Amino acid sequence: MGFLELVSRRQSCRKYLDRPVDRGQIERCLEAARLAPSACNSQPWRFVAVQDPALKEKAARAAFSGIFQMNAFAREAPVLVFLIRERSKYAARMGGQVRGVQYNLIDLGIAGEHFILQATEEGLGTCWIGWFNERAVKKVLGLPWHVKVDLVISLGYSAEEGLREKSRHGIGDMSEVR
Numbered sequence: 153m154g155f156l157e158l159v160s161r162r163q164s165c166r167k168y169l170d171r172p173v174d175r176g177q178i179e180r181c182l183e184a185a186r187l188a189p190s191a192c193n194s195q196p197w198r199f200v201a202v203q204d205p206a207l208k209e210k211a212a213r214a215a216f217s218g219i220f221q222m223n224a225f226a227r228e229a230p231v232l233v234f235l236i237r238e239r240s241k242y243a244a245r246m247g248g249q250v251r252g253v254q255y256n257l258i259d260l261g262i263a264g265e266h267f268i269l270q271a272t273e274e275g276l277g278t279c280w281i282g283w284f285n286e287r288a289v290k291k292v293l294g295l296p297w298h299v300k301v302d303l304v305i306s307l308g309y310s311a312e313e314g315l316r317e318k319s320r321h322g323i324g325d326m327s328e329v330r
């Protein structure tokens with residue numbers, strides 16, 4: 153599959169089959185994330201992939217209850233991946249302050265998308281999830297209060313059929329070639 157086809161195939165999956173994902177598949181996605189670039193090569197990320205059914209159920213319930221219920225679909229995903237944002241190296245933090253850019257957020261996004269595109273290549277469905285109960289997740293996973301769990305990726309075989317048409321700005325509206 154060419155890269156543009158891979159990117160076109162990736163779409164948010166909000167319905168999953170009750171079919172387990174191989175550990176090898178998860179590890180290849182993690183490898184793709186590991187190879188991502190980052191400001192000053194800080195690699196300010198940690199990925200916690202939860203596939204143990206009991207722990208995943210607990211984490212899912214914690215993450216997607218109450219006001220976060222709109223993402224309850226993710227409870228059905230066989231794997232939930234929690235993306236932890238760490239501090240960038242000193243030079244990247246200082247440079248970021250001068251520039252007014254938070255590089256570790258950008259880095260986390262790039263690494264997460266690497267993970268997701270490898271998952272797409274593996275024939276798996278994913279969804280980025282930013283709306284979840286971070287505090288409750290940290291409690292279930294035994295993470296200290298100061299850790300930043302910024303995002304979740306749900307992962308599993310898709311139960312959705314076909315590809316949706318992408319709703320995006322036109323290329324002329326989002327870019328120019330000078």
Ligand SMILES: Cc1cc2nc3c(=O)[nH]c(=O)nc-3n(C[C@H](O)[C@H](O)[C@H](O)COP(=O)(O)O)c2cc1C
Pocket residue numbers: 162163164165166223279280281282283284318
């Ligand atoms: C940082 C980020 C956070 C997101 N949070 C959620 C979320 O909480 N729930 C959800 O269903 N989708 C979430 N999405 C998915 C977007 O809604 C989706 O990517 C967008 O509508 C484009 O659709 P597509 O992914 O199918 O191409 C998130 C996407 C990103 C990049």
